[in-house]
Amino acid sequence: MTTEAKPRALNRLQSMYALRAEVDKMYEGGVEASEEGKPVAWVMLEGWSNAILNAMGVSTVFPENYSSLCAAQGVATPFLDRSEAEGYPTHLCGYARTCIGYSSRMVELDGEIPPEAPAGGMPKPVLLVASGEVCDARFKWFQSLGRFFDAPVWTIESPYPGLRERLMEGAHERNVNFLIKELKAFVAFLEKLLGKKMDWEALEYTGGGTNEINRWRWEINELRKAHPGPMNTRDFWSAVTAALFRGAADPDVITKGFERMYDEVKERVDKGIAGINRPERYRLSFEGLPPWHSLGFLEQLADRGWNFVIESAYRPPRPITIDLSKYSDPMERYVRRRYRRLEDSLREDYGPEEAEIILDEIRRDGTSPRMGLRHIKDYQVDGVILHVLLTCRSTSAGLNLLQHRLLDVLKVPSLVIEGDIIDVSAFNPAEALRNAEAFEETMDHYRKVRKELGMPW
Amino acid sequence: MAEPSKGLLRAQEIYQDRSRRALELQKQGKKVVGYLCIYPVLEMMTALDIVPYRIFGDMREPITKADSYIPAVNCPFLRSCLDLGLKEKYSFLDGIVTTHICDVGSSLSGIWNYTVRTPFSFHIDTPHTLHETSLEQERGLLEDYQKALEDLTGQKMTKERLQEAVRVHNEQRALVRELYELKKQDPPLISGVETIRVIKAIQSIPVDEGNKLLREVIDEVKERNDGPQKKSARLLVWGSILDDTALPEMIEGLDANVVMDDTCVGSRAYFGDVELTNDPLDGLSHHYLVDIKCPRTFRTRDYTDVRKDYMTDLAVRFSYLRDYVRDWKADGVIMESVRYCDTHGYDVPGVRDYLDSVGIPSIYLEHDYTEGALAPLRTRVQGFLEIIE
Ligand code: SF4
Numbered sequence: 001m002t003t004e005a006k007p008r009a010l011n012r013l014q015s016m017y018a019l020r021a022e023v024d025k026m027y028e029g030g031v032e033a034s035e036e037g038k039p040v041a042w043v044m045l046e047g048w049s050n051a052i053l054n055a056m057g058v059s060t061v062f063p064e065n066y067s068s069l070c071a072a073q074g075v076a077t078p079f080l081d082r083s084e085a086e087g088y089p090t091h092l093c094g095y096a097r098t099c100i101g102y103s104s105r106m107v108e109l110d111g112e113i114p115p116e117a118p119a120g121g122m123p124k125p126v127l128l129v130a131s132g133e134v135c136d137a138r139f140k141w142f143q144s145l146g147r148f149f150d151a152p153v154w155t156i157e158s159p160y161p162g163l164r165e166r167l168m169e170g171a172h173e174r175n176v177n178f179l180i181k182e183l184k185a186f187v188a189f190l191e192k193l194l195g196k197k198m199d200w201e202a203l204e205y206t207g208g209g210t211n212e213i214n215r216w217r218w219e220i221n222e223l224r225k226a227h228p229g230p231m232n233t234r235d236f237w238s239a240v241t242a243a244l245f246r247g248a249a250d251p252d253v254i255t256k257g258f259e260r261m262y263d264e265v266k267e268r269v270d271k272g273i274a275g276i277n278r279p280e281r282y283r284l285s286f287e288g289l290p291p292w293h294s295l296g297f298l299e300q301l302a303d304r305g306w307n308f309v310i311e312s313a314y315r316p317p318r319p320i321t322i323d324l325s326k327y328s329d330p331m332e333r334y335v336r337r338r339y340r341r342l343e344d345s346l347r348e349d350y351g352p353e354e355a356e357i358i359l360d361e362i363r364r365d366g367t368s369p370r371m372g373l374r375h376i377k378d379y380q381v382d383g384v385i386l387h388v389l390l391t392c393r394s395t396s397a398g399l400n401l402l403q404h405r406l407l408d409v410l411k412v413p414s415l416v417i418e419g420d421i422i423d424v425s426a427f428n429p430a431e432a433l434r435n436a437e438a439f440e441e442t443m444d445h446y447r448k449v450r451k452e453l454g455m456p457w
Numbered sequence: 458m459a460e461p462s463k464g465l466l467r468a469q470e471i472y473q474d475r476s477r478r479a480l481e482l483q484k485q486g487k488k489v490v491g492y493l494c495i496y497p498v499l500e501m502m503t504a505l506d507i508v509p510y511r512i513f514g515d516m517r518e519p520i521t522k523a524d525s526y527i528p529a530v531n532c533p534f535l536r537s538c539l540d541l542g543l544k545e546k547y548s549f550l551d552g553i554v555t556t557h558i559c560d561v562g563s564s565l566s567g568i569w570n571y572t573v574r575t576p577f578s579f580h581i582d583t584p585h586t587l588h589e590t591s592l593e594q595e596r597g598l599l600e601d602y603q604k605a606l607e608d609l610t611g612q613k614m615t616k617e618r619l620q621e622a623v624r625v626h627n628e629q630r631a632l633v634r635e636l637y638e639l640k641k642q643d644p645p646l647i648s649g650v651e652t653i654r655v656i657k658a659i660q661s662i663p664v665d666e667g668n669k670l671l672r673e674v675i676d677e678v679k680e681r682n683d684g685p686q687k688k689s690a691r692l693l694v695w696g697s698i699l700d701d702t703a704l705p706e707m708i709e710g711l712d713a714n715v716v717m718d719d720t721c722v723g724s725r726a727y728f729g730d731v732e733l734t735n736d737p738l739d740g741l742s743h744h745y746l747v748d749i750k751c752p753r754t755f756r757t758r759d760y761t762d763v764r765k766d767y768m769t770d771l772a773v774r775f776s777y778l779r780d781y782v783r784d785w786k787a788d789g790v791i792m793e794s795v796r797y798c799d800t801h802g803y804d805v806p807g808v809r810d811y812l813d814s815v816g817i818p819s820i821y822l823e824h825d826y827t828e829g830a831l832a833p834l835r836t837r838v839q840g841f842l843e844i845i846e
């Protein structure tokens with residue numbers, strides 16, 4: 001008697017594979033550019049520099065993504081060890097430590113790419129573009145790479161004000177002007193470094209293209225509200241790197257990739273096909289960065305009918321149409337296209353009434369418990385996984401507070417899973433699975449609570 | 458009535474019961490505003506007669522409430538601050554001012570607003586670089602801060618009031634430096650333990666009272682004959698927050714004196730004056746962004762220079778440490794940091810490289826901001842002392 005093999009629990013999107021392959025092209029492109037004597041920059045992901053660098057003909061590679069690639073391929077540990085041997089504390093960002101170890105290995109090899117480096121490796125940079133956005137690692141890490149390379153570091157400043165402070169009169173315009181001037185200073189620096197002038201027309205293409213990609217990503221996410229959820233977060237993560245890291249370099253190709261993904265997800269919605277090959281028992285959101293080294297864990301959860309229908313990291317911004325006709329300065333157009341007034345985003349995201357409540361709360365308390373919960377409601381999530389990372393402060397610091405707010409405001413329970421983006425030893429899959437099993441009862445309980453309160457899911 | 462205590466004794470009393478004076482002043486109608494770290498431009502509070510009151514943690518008190526709101530993989534000092542906030546130890550504050558000192562410091566402002574709910578709060582998004590744009594931005598942020606403080610007090614922060622505040626805070630900086638001068642002698646006239654008590658005390662009371670206290674301490678220390686004993690090693694301590702005497706106590710319990718420091722409950726806030734510019738906000742923004750040397754700011758030789766050279770870069774960032782070592786005749790440097798402090802953590806190999814390059818021995822100690830964590834470090838310090846002897 002033959003037994004038919006059970007299909008894998010995750011139902012992967014075919015359109016994802018082409019997008020994922022684009023990221024490999026980024027590294028191949030970096031190596032090729034370096035071999036041809038063209039400039040290669042190592043860049044921290046942030047909202048602004050990538051399009052500018054690509055418009056200037058600089059090949060960009062992203063060590064944080066590269067580190068996740070090393071983790072996914074199981075080759076990060078020796079780099080982590082090297083970083084420790086260099087004297088860097090072990091609590092620092094796992095991406096940073098992988099990159100530091102990689103850089104130290106390059107020095108050992110006289111600047112050559114380590115033969116064990118996956119995807120062809122990252123060539124030696126002529127420039128490091130750091131960022132004051134999101135986390136301290138984004139500039140401290142690149143500053144510390146001075147131990148290994150004499151490449152100059154430029155740190156892109158961007159405003160990161162508190163909520164109430166963003167609402168102060170004049171604050172928004174000041175931030176816009178700050179960004180415009182700051183990015184122009186960056187362009188001046190690049191012109192000096194590269195000995196050539198900025199191609200402003202190219203910026204319209206590289207910068208504008210990213211917006212188009214985000215529009216498709218947004219539309220795909222809108223489709224993901226369907227029941228059953230047509231796309232699991234595993235595919236989101238596999239594809240998102242193409243948008244984030246490759247989008248400015250080749251916007252047309254990446255846009256097409258996401259357009260195809262939209263079609264595939266739409267077809268699934270029309271046919272009622274889920275992102276998992278099991279009945280969807282629970283709809284979940286994943287908050288925090290993924291455990292790149294242990295993504296198989298999602299397969300085990302999918303097998304239990306857990307469908308991660310949405311996630312917090314890298315969600316695309318709502319597309320907006322802004323009248324740029326009165327702005328002729330290309331940098332001003334670039335900034336205004338993307339840097340949004342908090343009041344406007346809230347009104348569009350939450351609708352005018354709820355937005356006013358939120359704005360009042362922010363003015364009064366400096367915070368609003370409702371913010372950051374919109375997706376939980378929209379995607380009718382039963383439970384949330386909070387991935388507290390041993391080495392990333394910026395994505396972990398707020399997670400426990402979120403746990404309170406989820407329960408206080410939406411009666412949605414959450415489960416903390418401790419781990420790391422890179423360091424496999426920080427994650428205990430057996431224990432996480434045991435806790436996940438027990439969490440099902442909690443999710444069941446709160447379903448009843450929400451029902452009693454007349455909530456829509 | 459007993460004479461009120463003075464000098465070192467008074468500093469110790471304030472160190473042990475920090476809020477007493479602030480509470481008295483609050484009863485007299487003054488506003489007391491808490492602040493985290495050394496970046497919240499204290500002159501602007503003083504100009505409106507607000508009592509700036511620095512928020513500290515307590516490494517002797519176990520964290521029991523904060524873990525529910527902030528994961529344990531974050532700076533234990535900040536977790537301790539929040540813990541004390543949740544235990545209502547800071548409930549008397551009329552307000553709190555935070556700045557973008559570090560990731561968690563920034564996140565804490567939102568978490569504090571949600572949980573501790575101090576009536577007034579303001580967050581200054583201090584930029585990270587010394588770019589010209591950052592300087593303009595810092596100045597703009599201070600204008601907003603000014604508006605917020607004026608709303609809180611219902612008073613106008615005139616140019617004259619602010620200039621006077623700058624003057625009196627500069628006086629405090631000069632007095633602290635004068636006190637540190639007394640640490641240059643061998644043995645130093647004031648110990649590392651006593652220094653922390655004094656600095657913590659002046660960060661708990663209004664600036665003019667702090668200046669009076671400093672004068673008393675300086676006079677007393679100059680005359681004393683019960684100061685620290687001569688020891689084999691003179692040390693400089695570099696690093697993140699040190700708001701308890703436990704670490705210098707451990708070091709000074711061995712054959713060493715802590716003669717100089719570069720920490721934020723030490724010299725960091727006081728070495729360098731605010732320039733008295735016509736518009737005081739110009740001098741203040743420059744001082745707080747450019748002059749204070751802390752790893753939270755990205756400092757480089759000339760940010761428009763497309764060349765880079767590691768050793769020059771290190772010299773630009775850390776040569777003041779060499780000057781400290783030379784002037785205070787330190788034999789070695791203890792680098793210390795609380796666990797999970799990223800800004801200091803990334804600098805550790807760089808500081809060590811720099812110190813190595815100028816022939817100064819160093820050691821790095823990491824601790825989790827508990828008293829118990831310091832005991833095992835004793836052996837390492839002991840070993841270090843043997844090396845430098
Ligand atoms: S956000 Fe976290 S994981 Fe990403 S670079 Fe910063 S510290 Fe590292």
Ligand code: SF4
Binds near residue numbers: 535562753797801
């Ligand atoms: S010790 Fe480090 S992590 Fe903690 S508040 Fe200070 S700078 Fe931030």
